[in-house]
Amino acid sequence: MEQAEAELSVEAVCQRLGLTARTLHYYEEIGLISPKSRTSGGHRLYDEKVVGKLEQIVRLKNHLGYSLNEIRHMLDVESRLDQIRLNADNACLSEEIRRSELEEAADMLRSTLSQIQLKMQNLQNMKNRYEEKLRMTEKALETKKYTFISQKGSE
Amino acid sequence: MEQAEAELSVEAVCQRLGLTARTLHYYEEIGLISPKSRTSGGHRLYDEKVVGKLEQIVRLKNHLGYSLNEIRHMLDVESRLDQIRLNADNACLSEEIRRSELEEAADMLRSTLSQIQLKMQNLQNMKNRYEEKLRMTEKALETKKYTFISQKGSE
DNA sequence: TCGCTTCCTTACGTTGACGTAAGGTTACAT
DNA sequence: ATGTAACCTTACGTCAACGTAAGGAAGCGA
Structure with a gap:
């Protein structure tokens, strides 16, 4: 192929x-x-x-x-999933074993996803915070500009 | 107060x-x-x-x-902004100095914001990726469930 | 085949972010 | 006053994630 x-x-x-x-x-x-x-x-x-x-x-x-340990953990889950998918239609292990593996993988995925969700929330908060600060800073710069101009040469 | x-x-x-x-x-x-x-x-x-x-x-x-170094950098920018805001209406430094400080702070804020933006994009990609994997895993579990049931006791 | 670059393994060094232990001091309830 | 828990400073220990140096083998264009 x-x-x-x-x-x-x-x-x-x-x-x-x-x-x-x-x-x-x-x-x-x-x-x-x-x-x-x-x-x-x-x-x-x-x-x-x-x-x-x-x-x-x-x-x-x-x-x-993420630490390299956490990353290895995540990659392990992924590769095990691929592994399961590979011998899914192919050779067959016990149904029960396959099921429990899948359940475990699903749990790990869900936990990873909730971690990601949390991180995104934190990032969103940070973003809002810094955007606010930036707006204020830019506003301050605007008003300063005017006073600067009006000091130099009015009109 | x-x-x-x-x-x-x-x-x-x-x-x-x-x-x-x-x-x-x-x-x-x-x-x-x-x-x-x-x-x-x-x-x-x-x-x-x-x-x-x-x-x-x-x-x-x-x-x-973030590393503690990066964090200190970010906190420094914030506190300097507060500092500027404090003696903004109060005692007065040179306009030019204040301006350049504000410009610098704004630049730092913008750079921090773009970093955050990048992180959020990466997180979103990860999220999509893992959601997809989770969907497939759950689908696999669904179909397995049926075969399992139909094996044990049909109907 | 020669010369130079890339690569190998082994192993000690380094930096960040703390942990932990020692030996003594302070705070506070009784 | 006194016990004991919380705190102080100083300093060495630790773990992750590599950096770096040494001494030698492999690849490769001329």
Whole structure:
């Protein structure tokens, strides 16, 4: 189906995402990512899937303030969901086991979603707060402008 | 105007916010907060203003993932704005200086707001993503339920 | 094959945000 | 006055998330 994807070197991935090699190694150490393969000499080779994962990691970490532990947890849930979906129509485990896995995943998703909801509320509050402050500051600047002008040369 | 506010001990503040004394000390060390006064023996006394500030710090840190450095920066901008507003109608500095301070503050506010905007977008994306996953998981559970029922006792 | 760059592993260093322990002082109820 | 709980300062410990340096192997264009 997919024709052999381009294999990305460490450098290529780092440049595209603004990360360092050390960061990739570290994320691999703690089980967040792993290279698709290695060269005969042991050099890591990544694919586009890893790049997408890394993008998500960066967003979750930098913009949303999740720790790498939390992120791993979230990614684990996602991959387990994919896993379940994969062998859903395919080979079959016990119905009960599959059910409980799905329930667990759903719970995690709901909890994550409520966390996100909370964060959004906080962000909205912050936004309102700072917008108000900005309005006041701009208003102050407006009035100052007038006094400034009227001082320099009236009319 | 304000009648002497209740003075809060370290313990009182910590209990209300779920923080430790060490945290208060640390925040004081790095210039985030400071006690309103001290007892003759050197014990710290806080007021309600500090509590509000701490609440904001906690929100910015835990929910929005800002570092204490970034937070100090934001609080600095806010307090400088208050400062400007205070001696706005009161004693007067040079108009130009005041203007440039206001401009600077406005810039910082705008940059902070755009950061917040970005975070909200990211959060919205995450939310959509996880809602979709949740929907699919729930759908899977629904269909499983039927097969489960029809297996056990049809009708 | 040579030279240069990229990459490997191993391992110690660093920074932020506190935790924790020590040794002594202050506040307050009895 | 006294016990004890809360507090003080000083200082070393810790954990996450990498940075950085060392010494050597792999890739690769000329």
